[in-house]
Amino acid sequence: MTEKVLITGATGFVGYHLIEQALSAGLEVYAAVREHSDTCHLKSFRISYVNLNYSSVDELRSALEKHQFQYIIHAAGITKAKGEAIYNRVNAHFTRNLGIAISKANYKVKKFIFVSSLAGIGPLSDLSRKLKDDSAPHPVTSYGASKKLAEQYLSEIPRLPLITIRPTAVYGPREKDIFILFNTINRRLEPHIGSFKQQLSFVYVVDLAYIIVKALFSEVVGTSYNISDGKIYDRYALATFIKKALGKRTFKFHLPVLVVDLLASVMELLYSRSKHAPTLNKEKMAELTAVNWACEIIHIQNDLGYEPLYDLEKGVNETVAWYKANSWI
Numbered sequence: 001m002t003e004k005v006l007i008t009g010a011t012g013f014v015g016y017h018l019i020e021q022a023l024s025a026g027l028e029v030y031a032a033v034r035e036h037s038d039t040c041h042l043k044s045f046r047i048s049y050v051n052l053n054y055s056s057v058d059e060l061r062s063a064l065e066k067h068q069f070q071y072i073i074h075a076a077g078i079t080k081a082k083g084e085a086i087y088n089r090v091n092a093h094f095t096r097n098l099g100i101a102i103s104k105a106n107y108k109v110k111k112f113i114f115v116s117s118l119a120g121i122g123p124l125s126d127l128s129r130k131l132k133d134d135s136a137p138h139p140v141t142s143y144g145a146s147k148k149l150a151e152q153y154l155s156e157i158p159r160l161p162l163i164t165i166r167p168t169a170v171y172g173p174r175e176k177d178i179f180i181l182f183n184t185i186n187r188r189l190e191p192h193i194g195s196f197k198q199q200l201s202f203v204y205v206v207d208l209a210y211i212i213v214k215a216l217f218s219e220v221v222g223t224s225y226n227i228s229d230g231k232i233y234d235r236y237a238l239a240t241f242i243k244k245a246l247g248k249r250t251f252k253f254h255l256p257v258l259v260v261d262l263l264a265s266v267m268e269l270l271y272s273r274s275k276h277a278p279t280l281n282k283e284k285m286a287e288l289t290a291v292n293w294a295c296e297i298i299h300i301q302n303d304l305g306y307e308p309l310y311d312l313e314k315g316v317n318e319t320v321a322w323y324k325a326n327s328w329i
Contacts, residue, residue: 182246263280
């Protein structure tokens with residue numbers, strides 16, 4: 001019989017690519033979606049849908065026992081929220097509930113993969129080092145802190161067949177946040193925040209989804225891995241490759257950090273009565289102005305045979321081609 005995989009966060013950017021890779025691996029895919037989620041973009045996939053109540057361990061356990069998923073990829077979460085409590089509830093407490101449900105289910109889940117974030121460790125303050133899988137965490141945002149808390153919760157649950165994956169900045173087809181820069185450059189504008197030196201890392205979504213699905217079938221348990229394409233980029237690399245792919249010349253300018261910080265404060269004020277959080281806010285500034293997001297990937301290369309197929313230039317080329325084909329730019 002075909003083995004089943006449950007993918008949470010299935011309607012999201014990364015979730016779409018996880019579904020694609022899981023189907024390619026011959027798995028029967030169950031996508032966990034909210035009751036009113038838009039699933040139109042998933043219609044081409046032959047998948048099943050389930051609704052999960054992450055607030056209830058008992059209901060989660062019942063759902064697992066009903067469907068008997070052999071594998072679970074937990075990619076659900078929020079990247080923008082109005083306050084620490086919301087981040088912690090969705091990203092940490094719900095993750096803990098799912099982990100407890102897995103540990104208490106009356107059958108054995110073969111592998112549980114938690115998609116965390118490099119933000120859970122946080123950036124380095126100098127350019128002389130790389131973030132390692134076991135680097136001491138010091139997240140600079142509530143989002144990062146919630147991912148760190150989720151990892152802590154899962155580490156305290158016995159009998160979890162757990163692998164934690166911490167991707168750096170993920171880009172690719174269907175991504176909407178970094179897309180803002182693609183769209184801005186397409187309009188021939190190239191803004192940069194400050195002019196200080198930075199080291200950045202990226203991972204193309206197809207590489208990320210591929211290694212997550214591959215990890216399902218590994219013997220590794222109880223290990224955490226940082227994920228990037230293995231290279232280090234300066235602050236201008238992403239814009240440079242976008243310009244090249246679009247064939248555009250831009251007006252390049254540097255905005256003082258204080259000015260952008262003020263803009264972030266204004267955006268928070270404008271959104272103060274909205275249920276949504278702005279893309280640019282004070283916490284996001286802490287990530288955007290961090291000096292060093294470079295990370296080491298040697299362990300996942302050795303343990304899981306991870307070999308990224310895309311560097312930033314190749315990934316940007318494919319991303320631009322998709323944005324154009326789908327009339328995003």
